[in-house]
Amino acid sequence: MAERVHLPIVEGPAAAEPAPRRRHPAWIRVPLPTKPTFFEVKQRVGELKLHTVCESASCPNIGECWSRRALTIMIMGDICTRSCRFCDVTTGRPLPLDPDEPRRVATMLGELDLEHTVITCVDRDDLPDFGGAHWAETIRAVKAACPTMTLEVLVGDFKGDTANADIVLDAAPDVFAHNLETVPRLSRQVRVQASYPRSYKILEHARRRGAVTKTGLMLGLGETQDEVVEVLREVAGLGVDIVTLGQYLAPSKSHLPIERYWSPAEFAELGRIATELGIAHVESGPLVRSSYHADGQAALVRDLRARAAQR
Numbered sequence: 125m126a127e128r129v130h131l132p133i134v135e136g137p138a139a140a141e142p143a144p145r146r147r148h149p150a151w152i153r154v155p156l157p158t159k160p161t162f163f164e165v166k167q168r169v170g171e172l173k174l175h176t177v178c179e180s181a182s183c184p185n186i187g188e189c190w191s192r193r194a195l196t197i198m199i200m201g202d203i204c205t206r207s208c209r210f211c212d213v214t215t216g217r218p219l220p221l222d223p224d225e226p227r228r229v230a231t232m233l234g235e236l237d238l239e240h241t242v243i244t245c246v247d248r249d250d251l252p253d254f255g256g257a258h259w260a261e262t263i264r265a266v267k268a269a270c271p272t273m274t275l276e277v278l279v280g281d282f283k284g285d286t287a288n289a290d291i292v293l294d295a296a297p298d299v300f301a302h303n304l305e306t307v308p309r310l311s312r313q314v315r316v317q318a319s320y321p322r323s324y325k326i327l328e329h330a331r332r333r334g335a336v337t338k339t340g341l342m343l344g345l346g347e348t349q350d351e352v353v354e355v356l357r358e359v360a361g362l363g364v365d366i367v368t369l370g371q372y373l374a375p376s377k378s379h380l381p382i383e384r385y386w387s388p389a390e391f392a393e394l395g396r397i398a399t400e401l402g403i404a405h406v407e408s409g410p411l412v413r414s415s416y417h418a419d420g421q422a423a424l425v426r427d428l429r430a431r432a433a434q435r
């Protein structure tokens with residue numbers, strides 16, 4: 125899996141480093157949801173018995189995103205087999221896959237009438253294909269229901285098994301996303317059952333297959349700027365098309381603490397460096413998450429697909 129996780133909205137004054145334990149700086153402040161569209165989306169998600177990473181991960185952007193009908197559906201249940209130390213999704217033994225879920229996902233997205241959307245999943249290390257076939261079925265159902273929408277899949281690492289990643293790639297999502305999450309030095313500590321080289325391998329494989337690829341990092345776990353720039357240099361060298369950089373916000377005291385708040389100016393500087401390194405599109409800011417503002421990127425994705433076809 126996938127998307128970043130965060131504390132619920134906390135209001136507080138601008139903070140200097142080191143980060144206070146309970147209060148976020150002013151630039152993390154987000155409005156509470158009030159628009160009717162937010163509540164309509166929430167109701168429909170419940171009626172269709174779907175899960176979203178927006179809710180499961182307590183994303184601070186939920187008010188903004190759902191108010192414009194942008195959401196990130198999370199498939200294969202809401203229980204993850206992994207226990208990444210930044211993540212708010214429940215860890216445990218998942219339920220069996222729901223064979224009707226692809227149809228309901230397609231129904232929801234058909235109703236929302238979006239130009240672009242992101243779907244993610246919990247990690248399913250309990251399944252022989254790590255959920256590859258269910259992913260493919262979901263992609264096909266969504267493409268049939270939403271033929272003009274571009275679709276981004278934010279997948280796990282398939283334990284490095286590229287054959288199972290191929291099942292997803294064969295279903296032809298428009299963007300294949302997998303998050304490195306953090307710098308190599310911190311990877312094992314942050315993602316206990318994952319590894320940086322394995323994630324790198326999955327991205328490299330997708331890129332070799334000609335996919336439009338995307339990855340993301342959380343900042344604030346103790347990484348240095350040099351380490352972040354080194355990762356950006358690596359993913360630029362790999363040919364990754366889209367990169368997201370956002371601030372890690374600890375979901376609870378039992379998750380990894382926030383070591384540091386990176387300022388908006390620092391995010392802007394990293395975004396500039398990433399662009400200079402040749403990454404085609406960079407989203408860099410404190411509240412950026414893997415799917416933040418992705419709903420407005422259909423034209424970008426079509427352009428990147430056209431470029432990928434010529435590689």
Ligand code: SF4
Nearest residue numbers: 178183185186189415
């Ligand atoms: S940023 Fe992504 S996960 Fe967060 S609310 Fe928006 S769509 Fe959902």
